[in-house]
Amino acid sequence: MTTLKQQEGGAPSRKGAPRPSGTSSSRGIRKQAAATPWLFLAPYLVLFIAFVLVPIVFGAWISLHTWDYTRPLKPFVGLQNYVELFTPDSRQFANFWGAMQATGIFTLFSVPLLLTIPLAVALLMAKKFPGRNFFRAVYFAPYVLGVAVIGVLWRYLLDNNIGLVNYYMGLVGLPSDIAWTTSTPAAWVALVGVTVWWTLGFNAVIYLAGLQDIPSELYEAARMDGASAWQQFVNITIPGLRPVLSFVALTTLIASVNMFGQSYLMTQGGPGRETRTAIYQIADTGLRNFQMGSAAAMSYVLTLFLIALSLLVFWLFRERKDGR
């Protein structure tokens, strides 16, 4: 439903795992408790198995059927649901790939903005100035709101005939008749813009934590060597933030690919079907039209794309051993 609602916040620690020491007491703990790690993991494992692993397997099983859960017969159809997604003259084909394209467009434009703007905000917020906490709160505040709130709010603000956005744009001499929610590409500008406004606070907070982890001695040393602000940014800040960057890039990517609520509430997938994202199409197919098998197949295809993209991000942010 929402984007960017990760449970696990916080930057990964930069410090490595503590080395096991050779004292007798720690050896005793290790001996007595082969089961200890499992016990610690148990609550999470139970949830993981019940709500992640089982649904994954069951979903794959469903995708091999014509599965309408209200009907007694759910005939096995093998890979037919997948084949239809890749057969240009099937009814699902155009809808699904149109939705995949919409998801692609949204991801392409939202991810770079959600990587760079929060970084700029975090760099500003890391400086000491009066009212800093107030501004930090201002940037984070929208993230607290649910997607239903921001969707309805912006639907009215962006309405091209009665909304405030066009009204104010007209007052300052800008075009005042842009159809923000009923025409493309304006609808994409609106959806990406609202999403950036809504979620940049989360990424900014993580960047901020990462920035504070970079030792200030490095900057001091660089300044003594006469490095400019830009050189400091490129040679200290960016490398220091790398683990944080890869975390932010990955979670932002996943959240953007899973976008649904914004277009469901603000544009209703319109004009026509142009802003129907993949999740929107999957929800419509499975929950409203009862074609669970086809919807499950769609979600597996989407998952494959997401895995491929995630691997690409991992590769881009990998630890480079170039000797410097």
Added chain:
Amino acid sequence: MNHPKRSLRGRLRAATALGAVALLGLTACGGSGSEQAASEFTGEYDGPAVELSFWNGFTGGDGPFMETMIEEFNAEHENIKVSSNTMQWADFYQRLPAAVTAGEGPDVGAMHLDQLSSMAARNVIVPVDDLTDTLELTGDDFTQEVWDAGVYQDERFGIPLDVHSLAMYYNTEHFEKAGITEAPTDAASFEDALKKLQAAGYDTPFWMPSLWPSHLMNLSLQWQNGNEPYDAEASKANFASPEGLEAIDWQRGIVEDGYSPSNVAIDSQYVAFKNGETSITWDGIWQLNDLEASGMSYASAPIPTIFDEKAVWASSHNFFLPRQAQPDPDKANAAKVFIAWMSENSAEWAGSGMIPARESVRAEGALEGMPQEAIAEDIDSMRFLPPVPGIGQVQTETLEVGVNKAVLGEESPEDAMTEAADNASTLMEENKASFGE
């Protein structure tokens, strides 16, 4: 999804696989066929005290009236306590099948007429023929169309509570300034009114929505032009027939002639009407209470007959009984007592802006002095969607998309509606196959 073009080999493979799966016992879930609600209904309930859960989607101006009626029912019946669970209709139609399939369905509910056959075909609801027999309810007390639309495969699944249609609302202050004394009734007087309103300074007097309720306007116009949007066998959509295209052309024409701004987003034509930014709007009669509460000066009238026949889209709230995993005869009987009482007392429901479905209730003066009185006079010209399983899905997937594209000017009305009609015909064929008609 039972694709009609599936190859023979595909079918054979599927059949073999189905056998294998059945052997594994993995398809063991869901009941078979439709089941009658347990036990004969006697018209009264004198068993032990029961509590009934009643699901509905009366979230708008109609909600408080439903709550009042339930309270009165509870006060009159010592051994029955009805507690209602109200949710958005869109959620309702997703949740109900899931709940019933999981054996957690409500004891009684209300839904729209055009969903009854889908829910019946999905075995979510059970027939209520014994109820109509005991209550001596017959088609004579209802308009034929609303009564017939509750029947699916020779069994009745719904007891109509009300009828609700589109209506025309207009701003009386604007009309006065423009010198219009009577509500327009046909294409000529409607256009005349729009011209006069423009001359009086109301530049865009009739906003044409691009989404809800635009497709309902479109259906009304198609019927007015003698077009059946869905043919009698429910296997073909006719939105793109010459008559159908005239209907959508008229809607797009409102924008092109400058009576409406372009790109009217969802809900904004109604908000604009309440703000006095537009003078006329067509919307459901369920908005009456909301308009009343807003304090604006408005009046309501039937929508004008733009083409040849008097016709307007309408739907109806129907009481139904969900299938129960473990039928409880006491609860089933109590639920029927509840439905019977609500139907007999539906005069009160008129306060919600709806039109009581029963002629006898209307004849007793339920609508006297009510704002919907004038609209109710046209009840015989109200048209309902055919009782075909899956018709709701066909509408959202095809007609709504086509009307949206055409009204926005994204595509020519002809292209948009031809594509929509083709998709709808395919979907209807698929539905027919999957519901085994």
